[in-house]
Amino acid sequence: MSRKKIIRTIDVPPKFIKFGVFDNENNAKEFEYLNIDEYEAIRLVDYENLNHNNASKIMNISRPTLTRILNSARRKIAEFLINGTNLIIINNDAKFLKNWYGCCDCKYFWIVKYNEKQEFCPKCNSKNIKNGLDCLNKLSNIKF
Numbered sequence: 001m002s003r004k005k006i007i008r009t010i011d012v013p014p015k016f017i018k019f020g021v022f023d024n025e026n027n028a029k030e031f032e033y034l035n036i037d038e039y040e041a042i043r044l045v046d047y048e049n050l051n052h053n054n055a056s057k058i059m060n061i062s063r064p065t066l067t068r069i070l071n072s073a074r075r076k077i078a079e080f081l082i083n084g085t086n087l088i089i090i091n092n093d094a095k096f097l098k099n100w101y102g103c104c105d106c107k108y109f110w111i112v113k114y115n116e117k118q119e120f121c122p123k124c125n126s127k128n129i130k131n132g133l134d135c136l137n138k139l140s141n142i143k144f
C-alpha cells in the first residue's frame, strides 16, 4: 500500500544551508542532512516558540508527525554539536509560501510572496537582484 506524499509548507527558504566546524583540523568528513521540514519545525517551535498544535497547522501536518520531525531534527543538530559533523539543509519537496530576494549592489534583502516576480531593488532600483540565497552566496565569495 503506497502512502500519498504530503507536501509540507515552509514559510521562507532558509538563509543559510551549509554549516561546518571551525576547530577541527581533520575537516569533518561526516555529513548530517537536515531536511527542510526539520528546519521549519525547529524554526517554528524552538525559534518562534509556537506550540506543537499551531506549528503543525502552519506546516500542514499532524501533531504526531510534527513531533517525529522535531525529534529527528534535534537528534541531527545534537550530532552536529557533539560530534562535529557538517550540517547541510536539503529540500525534500517542500512548498514555500514566500521567497526572499537580495540586491547584489546595496546588499538589501527583502521578502515577497512566492510567485511575485521582482525586477528592481526597492531600495536602490538596481536590476542586479537575485534569489536571496544566490545573492548571499555571491556576496560571501567576494575576495578583499
Ligand SMILES: [Zn+2]
Pocket (backbone or CB within 6 Å): 103, 104, 105, 106, 107, 108, 121, 122, 123, 124, 125, 126
Ligand atoms: Zn539595492
